Amino acid sequence: MAIILGDHQYGKAESRLVRIHRDKPRHEIRDLNVTTALRGPFDPACLVGDQSDVLPTDTQKNTAYAFARSKGVSSLEHFGLDLARHFVTDIGPVEGARIEIEEYAWQRAIVDGVEHDHTWTRSGQEVRTAAVTVDATGEYVIGGFKDLVLLKSTGSEFAGFLTNEYTTLPETHDRVMATSLVAKWRFTSTEVAWDEVYAGVKAIMIREFAVLQSLALQQTLWHMGKAVLEAFPSIAEVRLTAPNKHHFVVDLSPFGLENPGEVFFAADRPYGLIEATVLRDDAPDAHEAWRASAGLA
């Protein structure tokens, strides 16, 4: 028996980076959280403490800030590709780079009914995410969001399920359905109108959540993923994670009141956790596209 070193990677997690474009009176802002991870023959750093091939995580962080200045931040995906390509192309020992980015959205403050040039209020129903991997096998981009909180007050059922002696859940044909959706979608191209596709994917998912007479959250996820793949040829795979944020009808009978689905207890835990991947049957190999850094997990 021998003890060997398995998978390893290293980088700088969660560099908070705000890029303000101020070349015009009307400023633009992108507010990011950037994680870098480098992959390659870094075994000596682990095994014997030899740093000669190790580009410090501090340098990785500095590179992100320098690129934000010199190249700007046109979209998360584009910025991630710039960084990943640089690490793999320009830093000798690096064989693979993984860049994960979150974006916090700001909207222009309305002052006297007019959008202000350089003041914003934090907005965004969700946090946008991107994960870029560049290595010897290719370039992989995953777009996404997390924490998109959705609720529908009817149009959701859950009935006909398997029961046994532990089942107490009543069937329902009209319930509240709510979730805090995490979605990730894998592109098969790096030539994409990133911001446009992002807005389109999000709109489609919200539409499907709204219009489907849902028989289960599982079915809603399937429809969301399928509709996105039908609309965007550049996307091969959609991964969805949806906590079922249960809303329980409160029993008001002790107070002589009926409760026809109008007053709920919004439980925060436990929650059902529904996960699904929807993909094209000819989706190209994902290679390391889904291999994450724990930084933004």
Ligand SMILES: O=c1[nH]c(=O)c2[nH]c(=O)[nH]c2[nH]1
């Ligand atoms: O949409 C749902 N899916 C389930 O699998 C499930 N299980 C449960 O108790 N409630 C629900 N709701």
